[in-house]
Amino acid sequence: MTNQTSLPFYEKHRFKYNFKRVIDVLILILLLLLLGYRVISLVNNYRFHWLVVLICESWFTLGWIFTITTQWNPATIKTYPERLLQRLQLQELPAVDLFVTTADPVLEPPIMTVNTVLSLLAMEYPSDKLACYVSDDACSPLTFYALQEASKFAKHWVPFCKKFNVQVRAPFKYFSHVAYDHDLSTQQFKQECLRMKDMYDNLSRRIEEACRTSIPSCRLDGDFAVFLNTQRDNHPTIIKIIWENKEKHSSEGLPHLIYISREKKPKHPHHYKAGAMNALTKVSGLMTNAPFILNVDCDMFVNNPKIALHGMCVLLDPKGQKEVAFVQCPQQFYGKLKNDPLGNQMVVLFKYVASGLAGLQGPFYGGTNCFHRRKVIYGLSPDEAEKGNMSEKKLKQEFGASKELVKSAADVLEGRTYSPNHDINISKSLESANQVASCGYEYATGWGDQIGWKYGSITEDVLTGLSIHKKGWRSEFCTPEPIAFTGCAPIGLPTSMGQQKRWATGMIEIFFNKKYSPLVCTIFGKLHFRQFLAYMWIMNWGFQPIFEASYVCLLTYCIITNSNFMPQGPALSIPITLVVIYMLHTILEYLATKLSIQEWWNNQRMSRIYIMNARFSGFLALILKLLRISNTVFDITRKDQNFSSDDGEDCLDNNNNDDAGTFTFDESSVFVPGTTILLMQLAAMVIKIIGLVGSRSGNNNNNNNNNKINNKNNGYGSVCDMLCSLYLILCYWPFLRGIFRRGKYGIPFSTIFKSATLAFLFVSLCTQTISG
Ligand SMILES: O=c1ccn([C@@H]2O[C@H](COP(=O)(O)OP(=O)(O)O[C@H]3O[C@H](CO)[C@@H](O)[C@H](O)[C@H]3O)[C@@H](O)[C@H]2O)c(=O)[nH]1
Ligand SMILES: [Mn+2]
Numbered sequence: 170m171t172n173q174t175s176l177p178f179y180e181k182h183r184f185k186y187n188f189k190r191v192i193d194v195l196i197l198i199l200l201l202l203l204l205g206y207r208v209i210s211l212v213n214n215y216r217f218h219w220l221v222v223l224i225c226e227s228w229f230t231l232g233w234i235f236t237i238t239t240q241w242n243p244a245t246i247k248t249y250p251e252r253l254l255q256r257l258q259l260q261e262l263p264a265v266d267l268f269v270t271t272a273d274p275v276l277e278p279p280i281m282t283v284n285t286v287l288s289l290l291a292m293e294y295p296s297d298k299l300a301c302y303v304s305d306d307a308c309s310p311l312t313f314y315a316l317q318e319a320s321k322f323a324k325h326w327v328p329f330c331k332k333f334n335v336q337v338r339a340p341f342k343y344f345s346h347v348a349y350d351h352d353l354s355t356q357q358f359k360q361e362c363l364r365m366k367d368m369y370d371n372l373s374r375r376i377e378e379a380c381r382t383s384i385p386s387c388r389l390d391g392d393f394a395v396f397l398n399t400q401r402d403n404h405p406t407i408i409k410i411i412w413e414n415k416e417k418h419s420s421e422g423l424p425h426l427i428y429i430s431r432e433k434k435p436k437h438p439h440h441y442k443a444g445a446m447n448a449l450t451k452v453s454g455l456m457t458n459a460p461f462i463l464n465v466d467c468d469m470f471v472n473n474p475k476i477a478l479h480g481m482c483v484l485l486d487p488k489g490q491k492e493v494a495f496v497q498c499p500q501q502f503y504g505k506l507k508n509d510p511l512g513n514q515m516v517v518l519f520k521y522v523a524s525g526l527a528g529l530q531g532p533f534y535g536g537t538n539c540f541h542r543r544k545v546i547y548g549l550s551p552d553e554a555e556k557g558n559m560s561e562k563k564l565k566q567e568f569g570a571s572k573e574l575v576k577s578a579a580d581v582l583e584g585r586t587y588s589p590n591h592d593i594n595i596s597k598s599l600e601s602a603n604q605v606a607s608c609g610y611e612y613a614t615g616w617g618d619q620i621g622w623k624y625g626s627i628t629e630d631v632l633t634g635l636s637i638h639k640k641g642w643r644s645e646f647c648t649p650e651p652i653a654f655t656g657c658a659p660i661g662l663p664t665s666m667g668q669q670k671r672w673a674t675g676m677i678e679i680f681f682n683k684k685y686s687p688l689v690c691t692i693f694g695k696l697h698f699r700q701f702l703a704y705m706w707i708m709n710w711g712f713q714p715i716f717e718a719s720y721v722c723l724l725t726y727c728i729i730t731n732s733n734f735m736p737q738g739p740a741l742s743i744p745i746t747l748v749v750i751y752m753l754h755t756i757l758e759y760l761a762t763k764l765s766i767q768e769w770w771n772n773q774r775m776s777r778i779y780i781m782n783a784r785f786s787g788f789l790a791l792i793l794k795l796l797r798i799s800n801t802v803f804d805i806t807r808k809d810q811n812f813s814s815d816d817g818e819d820c821l822d823n824n825n826n827d828d829a830g831t832f833t834f835d836e837s838s839v840f841v842p843g844t845t846i847l848l849m850q851l852a853a854m855v856i857k858i859i860g861l862v863g864s865r866s867g868n869n870n871n872n873n874n875n876n877k878i879n880n881k882n883n884g885y886g887s888v889c890d891m892l893c894s895l896y897l898i899l900c901y902w903p904f905l906r907g908i909f910r911r912g913k914y915g916i917p918f919s920t921i922f923k924s925a926t927l928a929f930l931f932v933s934l935c936t937q938t939i940s941g
Contacts, residue, residue: 178256178482179248179489179645183528186243189521192754193237199747200230206740218723218732225720232713235706238699240521242528246646248482250475259420263485264298264459264586265477265540267424268449270442271467272306276807279315280376281467284339286316288471289463290323290424291330291338294478297417299424300457300595304445308404308430310389310396313411315376317392320412320426322372327423329365330474333358336651339470340369342503402439406432406606408452413595425595427456431606439608441803442536443622443629450546450621451569451605454577455598459543460586466537468808469500469656476653480540483645493531494545494642495634498538498653499523506660506830508768512775513658513665517762522706523646530700531644533707534634538654540647543581548620550640567615573601618684625682627803628675635704636685641695657808660829664807666783666839673787674794674801677711714785721781721846721897722931728853728890729935731860735886735893745889777900782843832903833913836920844908844916844924845931847901850894852932857891 207223267289271282282303289301305312322340330338337343344366389397395407407430416422431448433439440447446464453459461484463477473479476498483489483496505514526532548567559567559582561575568578580586604610611617617624626632634644647653659665680686687704690696696704727734735741759769793799809829834840898905907916 176249176252177488178250178253178486179246181244181246181527181645183242183244186240189754189758190237190241192750193240196747196751196754197230197233197237199743199750200226200233203736203743203747204230206736206743210736216732218726221719222723222734225716225723228712228716232706232709235702235709239529239703239706240525243521243524244528245524246483246527246648248479248647248649250478250482253478253482253485257485259295260418262295262298262478262481263461264300264457265294265461265463265481266449266453266457266459266543267299267301268446268453268462268464269301269303269467270306270445270449270464271303271312272442272445273805274307274309274311274380276805277467278808279309279312279380280341280373281808282312283315283319283372283376284341285465285467285470286426287319287323287326288337288339289465290426291327291335291474292471292477293331293474295420296327296422296424297414297419298459299477300414300427300453300459301424302427302429302449302453304449305428305430306433306439306441306445307401308396308399308407308433310393311376311380311383313393313396313407313409313428314379316411316426316428318372318375320423322368323412323423323426325368326365328421329361333361336474337472338474339472340365341373342470344369402433402435404430404433406430406603408599408602408606410596410599425457427452427595429602429606432608434608437608438624440617440624441627441629443617443624443633446622446629447611447616448606450543451571451574451610451616452602454543454581455571455573455602455605456595458577458580458586460581462541462543462546464537464539464541465654466656468806469537469654471653472503472655473649473651473653476647476649477540479647479649479653483647484540484542489645492551492643493645494542494551494637494640495534495644496540496647497532497535497644498647500535500538501652501655502658503655504657506658508765508771510771510775510830511659511662511665512772512779513668516764517758517772520762521758526703527646529703530638530697532634532646533704534630534637534644536628536630537656543586544584545637545640545642546621547578547581548615549582551642567620569605569610569614569616571601571605571610573598574605623685625685626675626678627671627801628679631675631704631707632679632682632685635679635687635690635696638696638700639685639690639694659806660809661807662832663835663837663839664809666779666786666837667804668806669779669783670787670790670839671804673711673714673784674790675711675787676708677788677791678794678801680708680711710784711788711791714780714788717777717780718785718842718846722849724890724893724897725849725853725931726935726938728887728894729856729932730939731857731887733886735889737886741885741889774900774902777897778843778904781846782839782841785842786839828913831914832907834907834916834920835913836917838920838923840904840916840920841923841927843901843904844920845927846897847904847908848924848928849931850897850901852928853894854891854898856932856936 204223204226207219207226211219211223269282269285269289271277286301286303290299292299303316326340329335335343347362392409407428409428410425411428412423412426414422414425429448429452431445450462461481463480480496483493499519501519502514509516523532559579564575564579568575622629623632623636638644659668683689687696687701687708691698691701724734726732735744755773756766756769759766790801794801904916907914908921909915
């Protein structure tokens with residue numbers, strides 16, 4: 170019999186999707202055949218546009234290679250908290266610092282942050298081992314007020330959750346679907362539950378009221394006086410210990426709760442979320458210095474109260490300890506819009522890509538729902554992990570001037586971290602905490618470069634994860650049942666577009682990063698080759714739009730000028746088979762994930778729309794940055810959910826937002842490329858149909874003319890070109906309706922005007938090449 174104590178705390182189960190592999194390879198072969206055909210026709214008969222077609226299709230083939238290698242060796246992880254607890258006493262578990270970031274009380278309502286924080290405070294983990302740090306990049310007294318109120322409520326909420334073993338510990342979500350008859354036998358539960366609901370309703374009413382009246386400045390006294398005369402981008406550091414847990418050596422208390430608004434000065438680079446994360450790292454390093462960090466965005470909450478134990482299974486496992494740097498839990502969403510009309514729930518993507526990554530060097534760091542080792546964040550690589558013998562001078566160079574921080578960093582690097590037996594008094598560290606959260610502190614230190622969250626991309630998460638993989642660390646997924654964390658995906662098109670745009674820009678920033686480009690990490694670092702291809706898969710979010718947009722332009726050009734886009738003769742069967750197999754294959758993936766064909770279509774359509782609008786704009790934003798015309802900006806995603814206890818079961822039905830999932834537009838230039846593409850297709854169709862009618866009616870002159878300039882586009886190929894164009898029109902159907910609608914459902918006139926001008930220019934250019 171196996172010795173119980175020698176069992177690993179987690180296991181990786183590898184498996185194969187054999188059928189999927191066959192089809193994936195078949196698609197690759199068809200793509201290669203198509204390329205072969207393109208090369209041959211180009212050699213036989215050089216046409217510039219065919220060269221461009223060849224380039225685009227080569228890129229798509231490369232993209233497909235990235236996709237299949239990423240998904241080739243799937244794996245899942247199973248964690249065993251009971252084994253962990255057999256080996257360790259509760260009191261022997263390591264401390265975990267919890268980081269929450271928020272940055273705008275309007276786009277991210279404080280009641281949402283409160284729910285995130287409450288769900289963290291109530292986790293099933295010894296409370297004297299937890300400390301929750303909230304970074305507020307908006308320096309908002311509202312957020313501070315909301316957290317203060319929340320900590321009062323937490324004193325009742327946390328014991329309630331633990332006593333009745335509540336699963337969902339974000340109160341808004343819990344009360345939206347709690348069944349009071351869940352345990353009818355205990356009248357006590359029913360009573361206490363109703364009391365809690367009353368208290369929560371009260372709390373959310375007070376917070377919402379405060380948000381409505383925006384706490385008038387005359388009331389900025391007492392605890393709030395520090396917020397007087399502060400502006401979002403210009404204020405000193407504000408650190409407030411909202412709750413200090415004085416009950417040491419007892420898991421009954423409430424974890425520390427600390428509010429941090431790092432110093433901001435105009436024109437001083439703040440590095441968005443990465444900057445906020447580093448401020449949290451430094452301040453927590455002074456106060457509790459836990460060896461592990463769990464970071465959660467304010468739009469996610471704990472859904473599995475045991476998640477910290479699951480995370481520790483990987484990080485404390487004897488093998489995991491040596492190899493695994495971080496444990497990523499997936500971003501999953503509750504209250505999904507039916508059939509995913511905006512294509513942002515990424516369920517299928519998650520299923521195949523995530524399990525694929527689990528079989529490689531490990532998942533990318535996703536910015537939220539992730540457990541980190543502090544020493545890895547402090548720059549240690551797996552082979553130095555147990556040494557950590559940096560000189561004091563070097564430490565000072567990297568960690569900055571604060572003696573206290575240098576000392577705490579040395580503790581981390583040498584493996585001596587916080588234990589509850591140490592007499593920690595977090596209030597004592599306030600002064601040095603203020604120092605390390607100031608604007609100038611990081612100047613000429615290693616923060617954002619050698620240590621901490623990396624600066625240089627607005628997708629700091631992927632960049633930071635990459636820098637960790639570069640050192641040779643692995644990462645693991647953690648996917649316990651029930652789901653670890655849930656949140657809400659954006660429910661408006663402009664919001665979702667903004668998010669996609671930011672991701673695309675961020676990816677290209679990473680690709681061109683001197684130190685952490687995936688290429689550099691593979692050649693000069695320890696990024697595995699297959700993992701490199703996986704990173705290229707995600708980098709492609711930024712590059713695909715150039716090729717896809719060019720491809721669409723070529724298609725339109727060919728239709729207008731009556732030239733060949735699709736292969737001619739028997740070779741036409743290659744792209745047809747390719748498309749049919751690809752479509753069927755992806756439909757099957759959806760059905761296998763228990764999703765509808767409608768959802769498949771919505772996701773197909775939205776990927777065209779995101780690539781050619783949002784990601785294309787993201788690419789342009791990067792070009793502007795390279796030309797030093799404008800800098801890239803982290804635009805915060807608007808969170809539209811409702812957090813009162815009566816809602817939240819389903820975003821679509823209950824959040825009083827009639828627009829959830831319907832297509833709305835705004836003035837943003839992000840909609841210009843799509844509208845232009847749509848108008849181009851319509852123009853091409855009209856020109857083609859007029860041309861066909863013209864040639865049918867025996868207009869010989871015209872016919873001869875066309876034949877003279879073009880390479881006789883014969884029947885089927887031309888029908889296929891038209892079908893491609895029709896497919897695009899179908900994808901852009903919501904845009905077509907938008908052209909005729911008004912208000913937020915309509916595409917603004919200025920966008921239509923810009924797009925019409927661009928489309929007109931394009932069509933004129935095409936027709937000129939005919940007559941030229
Ligand atoms: O200057 C800033 C900007 C953002 N944030 C916080 O960053 C988080 C993520 O921002 P959000 O607007 O929700 O972006 P998403 O696109 O939803 O976030 C995804 O993508 C980001 C990178 O683009 C990652 O950082 C996130 O973790 C990941 O969930 C939120 O908690 C924000 O409060 C800050 O703290 N400071
Ligand atoms: Mn988010």
